[in-house]
Amino acid sequence: MADRSKLKSKLQRICEKSRFTTKLYQFAIYAKRRHDAGKYIHLPIDDNLIVFECYKGKKYTCSPKALYEALMADEQFKDYKCVWVFNKPSNYSYLKNKRTTLCGRNSKTHIKSCMTAKYRITNSTNDKYLPVREGQIYFQCWHGTPLKRLGNDIKVKGNEAQSLREIHKSYTREKKTLTYLLSPSDYCNECFSTAFGMTEEEKKSKIIQNGYPRNDFLFKYTQEDILRIKKKLKLPLDKKVILYAPTFRETGYHLGRGFSNDLYLDLAELKEKLSDEYVVLIRTHYLAKVDFSAKEFGGFLYKVNNIDEINELYVISDMLVTDYSSVFYDYSVLSRPMIMYMPDFDNYKGNLRDFYMDIEDIPAKKVYTQSDLEDYILSLSGNVELDEEERIAFRKFNEKFHPYDNADSAHELLLKILK
Secondary structure, eight states, X not given: OHHHHHHHHHHHHHHTTSHHHHHHHHHHHXXXXXHHHHTSTTSOOEEEEEEEESGGGTOSOHHHHHHHHHHHHOGGGTTOEEEEEESSGGGGGGGOBTTEEEEETTSHHHHHHHHXXXXXXXXXXXXXXXXXXXXXXXXXXXXXXXXXXXXXXXXXXXXXXSOHHHHHHHHHHHHHHOSEEEESSHHHHHHHHHHTTOOHHHHHHHEEEOOOGGGGGGGTOOHHHHHHHHHHTTOOTTSEEEEEOOOOOSOSEETTTEEEOOOOOOHHHHHHHHTTTEEEEEOOOTTEEOOOOSGXXXXXXXXXXXXXXXXXXXXXXXXXEESSOTHHHHHGGGOOOEEEEOTTHHHIIIIXXXXXXXXXXXXXXXXXXXXXXXXXXXXXXXXXXXXXXXHHHHHHHHHHHOSSOOTTHHHHHHHHHOO
16 A cells, blocks of 8 residues: 555656646546546435535634534534545544544545535535535535635736636536535625626525634633633743734745745844744645744744634734735634735735725735834734724624624524525
8 A cells, every 4th residue: 555655646746747747647536536426426315414624625624613513512413424524534533423434535435425415515616526416415615705806706817826717617617516605794795606607596596694604713712712722832921922824825836836935024033023022823824835944933933834723823813914815804803903914915916816805994904014014013012902993993894794703603504504
């Protein structure tokens, strides 16, 4: 088995030397997996089986996690069995129980479960080799409120990994596949319907409005939770916490390695300016490889990509620094200071993605250089409380973008989709 795995890895590296051989390799893999799926397409559908997956098997988090935990906690759903799909299922062995099975992504169990489960719940696009059968419900939770344009709404050719045609085609295919798409607001209704190329009829029949289950924890965390998480991360309890969570850029793409992005920070300077009062948690996007070492900035800088649940990072952070990531929508629920640090704003807006809304409507401080970022944080003098005008701005923002969010959104959504 080890020799077979090595041979497969070697073949993959050879195939990734050019776009043509990469496409050829991907097609061969697709054909094999589609053939495997075909073996189970005539088996009966299990009305009590649910398959959960998050970020293509990379994490245990977001709305699929919240829905699963609400399901397991409610006696009325006791007859449902669950399959969780992970790239490394051994990392999540604590989830195993009489009703929950773990499997590796693209394994026999994964493919068979997807072809026979009544419900398939995910937060990213479906694999095209796993068709959704008549009688199945494929529930697309998505993974946040979009600032950046998505799918068919992207008009600029800035993505180095995919052409515009490929992007548009993948979102249109997803629209045809999904049974329901979760939307937390009227704003998202409009963004999602155009991004996925929905007709008015499809918009009415496919979109379900509900609070985001992924945000439930933000309404019910406790001070004990904050202390527990800080101790787990070994953070000093006498410093304010800044979470830096940038998005990824569709540039710096390398075959076989994905996207390599810049951090846009001089970490030594940041430490010199802010370390007296603050520590910084850095959470880069899961699609981007960002090279930096946290070890030389020990006690000030913490790399936290290994924490699956970003809500844990939100609740322990006194302020958020981001750029164009949609994390600010969720973080705004907490009504804490937010800073949009955008050193490449003109290029990003004009050549990469563009936005669905005017960034001036976001209740966050906008800065474009590291010195301005540092100066603004220092000007707070450790005071991270919002003033009355800021609290009003946050309240209005949340009324628009989180009208249904509450501590029980996951349970409310289960009652809508488990029919």
